[in-house]
Amino acid sequence: MHKTSMDLNMATLTKCAPEILQAQSLVEVVLALGSNYQAEKYLPIARESLAALGEIRLSTAFQNPDFTATLEQPKPDYTNQCVHLALNTPMSLQQLQQTFKALEGNCNRRRQTKPNQVRRVTMDIDILMIKLATIENSLSKKLIFKSISDWIVMANRYPFKAHEIVGIEELTAFTD
Numbered sequence: 001m002h003k004t005s006m007d008l009n010m011a012t013l014t015k016c017a018p019e020i021l022q023a024q025s026l027v028e029v030v031l032a033l034g035s036n037y038q039a040e041k042y043l044p045i046a047r048e049s050l051a052a053l054g055e056i057r058l059s060t061a062f063q064n065p066d067f068t069a070t071l072e073q074p075k076p077d078y079t080n081q082c083v084h085l086a087l088n089t090p091m092s093l094q095q096l097q098q099t100f101k102a103l104e105g106n107c108n109r110r111r112q113t114k115p116n117q118v119r120r121v122t123m124d125i126d127i128l129m130i131k132l133a134t135i136e137n138s139l140s141k142k143l144i145f146k147s148i149s150d151w152i153v154m155a156n157r158y159p160f161k162a163h164e165i166v167g168i169e170e171l172t173a174f175t176d
């Protein structure tokens, strides 16, 4: 049995800062969804909105302790789930970030400003990895030679959190 092209050793993948990829056109992304408030309501809303953008595959949703919680400052658990989204129409990273921000807004996400306030996160959508639409410029040519794969890891999200690794590994276990 052959594993899909997502079956990769993530450490070997090219890491790239999102700032330099803003205008690049994307065809596939791997996302991490997180919610620490009414997850049972907001995860289905987010999944439905993502499914409208293309074909989605989901990892199992797990409840995890907030990795920023301490004994002194306990915080509500998160429910996390990873999503592989193959876009119907290629979009720039910038467009996609704006789309996901709007989607978080549709989930009633409010950004608290007071310091030390425990955040109520109805929906957080983080882009973990991306696949570019075409190999047509010097940057992407370099990337393809540097890496065995055409998946690019968002440098600002790496190293991945434990729950993200579990989700990505589950998605990569699909066979073709």
Ligand SMILES: Nc1ncnc2c1ncn2[C@@H]1O[C@H](COP(=O)(O)OP(=O)(O)OP(=O)(O)O)[C@@H](O)[C@H]1O
Pocket: 018, 097, 098, 101, 111, 124, 125, 126, 127, 128, 154, 156, 157
């Ligand atoms: N890999 C990425 N995934 C999602 N957004 C990103 C990514 N890299 C940069 N951004 C930018 O960061 C912004 C996300 O801001 P947001 O307020 O959601 O952060 P946050 O949710 O508070 O951070 P965190 O998810 O680390 O808790 C978006 O507007 C987007 O432009």
Ligand SMILES: Nc1nc2c(c(=O)[nH]1)N=C(CO)CN2
Pocket: 033, 034, 035, 064, 065, 066, 067, 068, 078, 080, 124, 163
């Ligand atoms: N387990 C877990 N903890 C978190 C998460 C998250 O998604 N999962 N997101 C955070 C801020 O975005 C802070 N802490």
